[in-house]
Amino acid sequence: MNDVIEPVSETLVERAKTVLGRRNLVFVGLMGAGKSAIGRMTATLLNIPFVDSDHEIERVSRMTISELFAAYGEEEFRSLEGRVIKRLLHSGPRVVSTGGGAYINERTRRHIKKNGLSVWLSADLDVLWQRVNKRDTRPLLKTENPKQTLENLMNARYPVYAEADLTVVSRDVKKEVMVDEVLAAIAAMPKK
Numbered sequence: 001m002n003d004v005i006e007p008v009s010e011t012l013v014e015r016a017k018t019v020l021g022r023r024n025l026v027f028v029g030l031m032g033a034g035k036s037a038i039g040r041m042t043a044t045l046l047n048i049p050f051v052d053s054d055h056e057i058e059r060v061s062r063m064t065i066s067e068l069f070a071a072y073g074e075e076e077f078r079s080l081e082g083r084v085i086k087r088l089l090h091s092g093p094r095v096v097s098t099g100g101g102a103y104i105n106e107r108t109r110r111h112i113k114k115n116g117l118s119v120w121l122s123a124d125l126d127v128l129w130q131r132v133n134k135r136d137t138r139p140l141l142k143t144e145n146p147k148q149t150l151e152n153l154m155n156a157r158y159p160v161y162a163e164a165d166l167t168v169v170s171r172d173v174k175k176e177v178m179v180d181e182v183l184a185a186i187a188a189m190p191k192k
Ligand SMILES: Nc1ncnc2c1ncn2[C@@H]1O[C@H](COP(=O)(O)OP(=O)(O)OP(=O)(O)O)[C@@H](O)[C@H]1O
Pocket: 029, 030, 031, 032, 033, 034, 035, 036, 037, 038, 054, 097, 098, 099, 100, 131, 138, 171, 172, 173, 174, 175, 178
């Protein structure tokens, strides 16, 4: 037998870094899932540059996401989002937290599949709702019944997010616990 024995000194972070190699780590999931918060903390631990695609879009366009939706509509926004994410992935490795709809767009999803290891932060409706109803910065939720809209988005999008390489269930535990679970999920993958 030629078993490979892991050195016991290898920490979770080191193991996750080894598995990730030079790949980008890409967080996907619905609004409020924690992509920005958990992505940033994970990047710090992995010592990899972090970028949030919504922030990057706002930086390059000098407009807010709401302004972009209002001025150009969702389709144009998706096209800009796709171009920004493609550029970020090609200039990595980075940890990229994507906007909630990015992975749903077929072209953007293709770029992510080709250039990154993706983690879907899945969450149930109540967790998401508790988090997103505090702010009104999300244009897609400016409807008569935003909770119902969020549920409709869940139903439409969850089968697509499920194509991500890894799924971690986001819930109301300490953010550190979530980061630990993300690292453990990466560390448990076969090295590429
Ligand atoms: N595990 C957690 N426990 C408690 N609060 C959390 C947790 N993860 C994230 N949050 C909080 O939930 C809110 C939404 O999180 P975040 O902005 O990271 O979501 P997002 O997935 O990036 O959403 P969007 O797609 O709208 O950008 C933030 O206020 C964040 O601090």
